[in-house]
Structures are given as C-alpha cells and as structure tokens.
Amino acid sequence: MATELVAMEPTVPSLVDRYFTRWYKADVKGKPCEDHCILQHSNRCVRGRLMEVNENILHKPSILQEKPSTEGYIAVVLPKFEESKSITEGLLTQKQYEEVVVKRTDAVSATS
Numbered sequence: 001m002a003t004e005l006v007a008m009e010p011t012v013p014s015l016v017d018r019y020f021t022r023w024y025k026a027d028v029k030g031k032p033c034e035d036h037c038i039l040q041h042s043n044r045c046v047r048g049r050l051m052e053v054n055e056n057i058l059h060k061p062s063i064l065q066e067k068p069s070t071e072g073y074i075a076v077v078l079p080k081f082e083e084s085k086s087i088t089e090g091l092l093t094q095k096q097y098e099e100v101v102v103k104r105t106d107a108v109s110a111t112s
Helices: 002-008 015-019 081-088 094-111
Strands: 021-025 036-040 048-053 075-079
Antiparallel strands (some): 021 036
C-alpha cells in the first residue's frame, strides 16, 4: 500500500533543477577526469528587451506562490544574446557531458 502511494505522487523537481542551469567542464586544466559541474543562476538585473508582463498577477497575486513554474511568472525578458553566449562559451550541456563520459568509459574499457 505504501509503495502504491509513492508511485502515485508526482515527482517534483529539486530546487537545483528548478532554479539552476547545469553546465559542465571536462578535464579542467588538462587533467583527465578532473570534471566540474557549474550551476548557473542569477538574481541580478538582466539587460535585454522586456517581451511581456504578466498582468494576471495584478488581479490574482496568489498565483505567484500557487503556480510559480507556470502561470505565476512576472515577466518574459529576452536577454542580450552576446552576454548570455559569453557566459556559457566553452561549457558543455548535460547531454554533451554525458557523451564525453561515455567516450571516456569506452576508451578505458578498450584498453583493459
């Protein structure tokens, strides 16, 4: 019965999954298997173009807390492409990093 309840509960993303973008750097400073995970999050001012303001929060401010991941957004901002690009240049996405790890594992297996 308890396992049935656990299976029915929706999976909720972790705090890190909700608020951070994961980036990876493999073989830092040329050292094999010296990998770093970079979690990117910012509460700073964002330079860019304001695309949309959610006017629904004026009529129902509680949606900020009730539905923060969907309808409870404040605004949509299109950041300057040049700035966002420079931050992540040279870093790997999670998928790219997983591919590096698979290749590394295959190479180690082939030499064993």
